Amino acid sequence: MRTAVLEAAIEELTTTGYTGLTVERVAQRAGVHKTTIYRNWKDVDGLVADALAGHFAGDIPIPDTGTVEGDLRALARSLVVTMTTRAGRALLSDAVRLPQLAEVKRALFDDRFRRAEPVVTRAVERGELPAHTDATELLKTLAAPIYFRLVFTGEPVDATTADRAVHVALAAARAPALPED
Template identity: 80%
Template structure:
């Protein structure tokens, strides 16, 4: 007799093309979140996505490429850049967006993956580098406008400002396990702004 399978592991058969790809990548994120990188298998992803494992192997060389594509695809989603007219409000909005992104299933999957053995693989290093470079690039207009308004020192480095903004959030996510919410984001924004005002974030 066929063994029962958890409803969360079953999925209707996915079609071809873009719909199949989306189903497989979504299933990969779900498997990463529930089981972690070390336990992820192509078979498990295929079962959850409702496709045969040979379909996955035709589109991805191995599970590492599958995981990298799942994470990169999710975090490539466009994030609006705040332009409130006040740098404090802009930084608060950026911090809240980061908290919202990193507390989703995909965000948790990203964290568990980059903290696992996968972090040593070149493909994952590329994904992580591209992700943070994209975030730094997005922060630049916020800093540029604030400098033009006289709200920040002229030599404030956008990348350094974003690092200062993100650091308290990632510290809780990775090390302490403390709650991460909008209050965390607002505190991080105040810390980053204070550092910038003190001239501690110049371009190097």
């Protein structure tokens, strides 16, 4: 039941947006009564937070192409693909104003940054980046141009956007503008 409700919530969120999402429609899509949802989630905000957290908590493959540029390109392109799906757009929708979702997003990104640290560690070991490059700051610098377009300007993002983000992040790291504190 829980899986069906969470999947239904994602579908409703991506179909109607956060402002159009109702417990009644999620229940109908999941094939449960709305009281079942209210017994498990106190409100729509909690349901949305759980649904998005579960959807994006899946394991992401960390690339090992042999070069930092190749690894960062794979990460950036993966981010573009993920965030341009219907669920990715939902994560960037009105739902971002939910306090519970802010925590979910923070934990999600902290986890993603931690998992991607080996990309920077390997690059430092190969001499491609300065020894004290801050992995998290490099990854934030990589993601920033993509998120700026998605969140603020509404411009389309694609592989070219991802590749440009890689060049910006590498230039900053090599400057070296991203040293560990």
